[in-house]
Amino acid sequence: MKLNEEQITYIENYIKQNDINYYEIYMEILDHMILSVEDILERNPTKNFEEAVLIAKVEGFGRKKGFRGLLREKLKLAQKQATKDNLKRIKEYFTFPKLVLTVSIFVSYYIFLNFFKEPQKANIIPISIVALFGLFQSLYYRKYTKVDKMIVLKTHLLGVNSSLIFALTQLSGSFIIYTNNFIDFNHFLAKAMMSIVFTFTLISLLVFIEVRKKTIEELKTQIFA
Known part of the structure; x- marks a missing residue:
């Protein structure tokens, strides 16, 4: 019937x-x-x-x-799967051939910091640029956030996953603020630490862009066709 x-x-x-x-x-x-x-x-x-x-x-x-009950289960499963997929994509940057890019970013940034007497201050600008660029990415999927006044789950997960970029940015800022009085930032370990954080932040941004592009393509065919 x-x-x-x-x-x-x-x-x-x-x-x-x-x-x-x-x-x-x-x-x-x-x-x-x-x-x-x-x-x-x-x-x-x-x-x-x-x-x-x-x-x-x-x-x-x-x-x-x-x-x-189904809503809670679906949200939990979707968030878990999104995190798993993101970690998988990040791991790809530590295997060949993307490992070459990862090492290049780290080495280039380390060399960049060596040009400054106060590398911790020089570190702020590139990290901020990456964070702002990550924020700018949200403009690409803004119109795909809702349908019939309901939240699009795939787009919602994009916003959640982007938090990794800002978490790493915050880590970099906290590292400088709370260690500024007793760490020599011209020491190679300090510059190596800042280079590692920057590398992870940039990789997280690249992964986010990949996921964002894939998600929008899916939304265009599945929901916003």
């Missing part, structure tokens, strides 16, 4: 009442609920539509957890 538009609208509103505000998860629940309600009414023609909706929810999502 196929549901009519009014019945589908009823299910849509019913799901939204449970604060399912991520578009992909909402659509997954909606598809499941429509098919489930149709099946219930097909097997039980005398069954009331509203009652069938309640039965479909319990059968598909459990009496206690419900839609929000």
